[in-house]
Amino acid sequence: MESSPPPAEAVVPLKSSSWSIYGRQEITQKYEIQERVGSGAYADVYKARRLSDGLFVALKEIHDYQSSFREIDALQILQNCPNVVVLHEYFWREGEDAILVLEYLPTDLASVIGEAKKNWEGGITVGEIKRWMIQILQGVDACHRNSIVHRDLKPSNLLISDEGVLKLADFGQARILLAPGFTASADDLQHHEKNAPTLNQEGTFQKPEVISTNDNLSQQDPGNQEQQFMTKEEIFRELVEHKAESFAIDEIDKESNVYDGDTSCLATCTTGEVEDDPLKGSYLYELEEGEDDRYGPLTSCVGTRWYRAPELLYGSIDYGIEIDLWSLGCIFAELLSLDPLFPGTSDIDQLSRIFTILGNLSEETWPGCSNLPDYKSISFCKVINPAGLEAKLPHCSPEEIGVVRKLLCFNPAGRATAMELLGDQYLNDEPLPVATSDLRVPSTRCRLDEDFPDEWNGYRAMGSDSDFEDFGGVNVTKTGTGFSVRFD
């Protein structure tokens, strides 16, 4: 707990009395607001000090009902996970924005990568990379074991404490894939967490939980008594059932006009772009005249394209935890190379970049992919010689590339789970992961717009989907059934 006041320069309040949070008496009675630290698509985040004990917190004011609901729900379920941001309390009344009181985390993985690229000779060491990976995997594993799919994993949503502890944050797009008959009471969830399976040396899942939160992976507690094993197939079967249940919930949401933040590539267009969108016919939820569009899909998911799984780019609404695993592959590649792996400027450009490296998505690489909603609307010319991950990760060892490859598999069922990767030989081989306390942590958050203007332009462009002028090296033509993309 922080008790002493921060250095003067850290509290220079970037304040405006017009901030709506000042109108919330229940907040100002308990917290002293210090500065605004971030603004996202749905929320403003402030650094504040709890008056009772001086603890620094982040106040997240969420302007969207659905996001508030999702974030609170997910964080309550994950409250005991050391690699997920702590929700201290929340304030939410009918007709008002929700305010979440979160633990304050001064930096994030995007800043580590930015700092390493700019100032660290030799980049991030292998031992550091492994420790970051382990922490990310433990956070993602906790989500997935609780049937939560995060849906927006990216380096800037992986927040980091001064001590180097990494925590998953921004659960505004998370979905809880409920098991039939599973009610998420606090007791159930603690029990679920405690008894969740983990991977053992033989590649089967073992109960109860033995993954250590200690620094040394090899010091896991061997003393578990109960020996129940589940195969990967059994775990996936369970998750497929959860997926079906979740889909039913999406339908219910739709009927009650509480829209899901659709994560298909189409969801990233702005309203003005809809008319020009080649895949317009596939929009999931088109607004009726006079309908409230606050929760509509058209503004959701902006800013996540670089980490988005191919099935989402092709408009899948029948997906599960595997979309997070694709994002993990992109994040790990970025940790290794310090550059985003697939920095697409539009969704079609995103797919083009993926295919240029990995080869085309086809029935051979993923049987059944031709049933994806937008698969037939757009055809990509065959990439004769895919460049391969080696071309994007030229300084990486085969083992490092192997870890990324296990995640960037077209067929979602073929992607390694977080549990499996935690047991991966790569993480247990020399050089071993450094201790968390030995990780280098930047003292501030990297401002992408200031530190990396080129990348920032790319991030900004992520909001637009239909701008064919953005295509570099890709030729798009209209066909009878949709569009065809040729690589120049």
Ligand SMILES: Nc1ncnc2c1ncn2[C@@H]1O[C@H](COP(=O)(O)OP(=O)(O)OP(=O)(O)O)[C@@H](O)[C@H]1O
């Ligand atoms: N617990 C926290 N501690 C410190 N800063 C935080 C915390 N949570 C969020 N922030 C900052 O606020 C920014 C916006 O928060 P967040 O990503 O949760 O909101 P969002 O509206 O869902 O964003 P996005 O549009 O990126 O998805 C983050 O990028 C981060 O800089």
